[in-house]
Amino acid sequence: MLARQTRGQKIFNVFNLFFLTLVCVLCLFPFIHVAALSLSENSAVSGGLVKLWPVRFTTEPYSYVLERKAFWTAFGVTIQRAALGTALNVLLVLLLAYPLSKTREKFRMRSTYVWIFFFTMLFNGGLIPTYILIKELGLLDTIWALVLPGAVTVFNVILMLNFFRQVPEELEDAANIDGASHWRTLWQIYVPVSTPAIATITLFCVVGHWNAWFDGLIYMRDASNYPLQSYLQTIVVSFDFQTMTATEAERLAKLNDRSVKAAQMIVAAIPILLVYPFLQKYFVSGIRLGSVKG
């Protein structure tokens, strides 16, 4: 690429940069617009004056959102769910990936087990039978309905076992000779050398739990048990006035409904923004590790 550029190439380069910049702007535009809406005053929003920059700056929509008890309840449920769920997910991934990463000589039932787990990625009982099961187990309206059914993340197990396979076998053999059990080998050898992979999977799980909404919607009959995204679903996508008290409704009348919704969406997206730098670092390599090998 050190050869001198022809005229045509130069024109192409300029055009290409221009086009790609345009696409990036278009991609970001909706987010910036919504952020601007959330920080603008009612009259400016309803007058259609807000584009990319807040007009008549106000933080009132945010204080309205942050003072609503229901919002914090939902936020708390999500935090609890993400913490519990991720811990369980990662623990089970490690426990499964270690034996399943062994060769058939070392673990004879390996392929049977792999297929038992893999099959659940291909076929499932469907919405109604799963719902009935959760109901029969008495998990409705408990945090466990959000955490237990997805406890085994088969895709992550596959990522992890592929990573474990790259760990040199000599390490394990040496540990065995020193008298380490499989438990010790897993915790003291495999886990410490796999931190990048474990970080990837932890992020997968956190983002998954953070963004999940459907299970909250169907397994929680009491709206005060909704995790954040399910709560948002009921007010942002399908507006529900019933969950509102009279004073709240009165206050909302002075605000712009669009600003309030915008503020809620921004607040719900902030945690993703915060982990984004880490996501970026690990996600792509994680995906490549597990899904596309030549």
Add this chain to the structure above:
Amino acid sequence: MVLPGLAFVLIFAYLPMVGVAIAFQNFIPLKGLFGQDWIGLKNFEYVFSMPNIWIVVRNTLFIASMKIVAGLVVPISFALLLNEVRLVLFKRVAQTIIYFPYFLSWIILGGIMIDILSPSGGIVNAFLGVLGIDPIYFLGENAWFPYTMVISDVWKTFGFSTVVYLAAITSIDPSLYEAAAVDGAGRWKQTWHVTLPGMHMIIVLLMVLSLGTVLDAGFDQIFNLYSPQVYESGDIIDTMVYRMGLMQAQYGPSTAVGLLKSVVSFILISTSYLIAYRFFSYRLF
């Protein structure tokens, strides 16, 4: 060590599979799974006699296949264009920006879309108004709804796929480009004769694997953006199962539809894995 995981999978994945028996029963919740009346294939007959079932199947196939094609063409084109950029910083910033929406839920993205696409006061229609175009109800008109779904799906996912393809491009041997340049190939010819052939493995592989998703038109997205006005063009199998099963309590027919979808998907996914394994020696584990 396998036991805890095995227990979870048996309870939460295999037990519901027993529940597909509901598809063959006149299911009444109080009676328990084995106390029901067995009615053979009546639920399936009922489903296929529903007037809108073929519309739903058509919508599912139409939206899903458009998403598959767009989901291949757009990211590959972008990866190629981005690969031509020599400014490393620009490249990195652009990647970061375009794959951000991938990590947000359809609740947040759906909320944003509802706002910006609104025919009264939404910024997109305000912009169209400046150009002298009448407001378009993107989410409320059957003529627009499926395309709105495809384009917004591209918005959410193309950045991520672009990064994956870009990663494949960077693993192409640079000496191939040098050889091509010596032979007098310009940028365009290099792209055509080196970059694309270098990516063809991953392109075909992802194409094959995407075959399995032909019955998945995207429940998360459509459920959050559709409304009864656009059922005719936007109702898909998954949304229908949800409404029949959990809203109207038609457990039997709803499970029957779900079962059919699962079986067809299972066959499609297994076939595509088999093809991927045979011809591209792709293995997941």
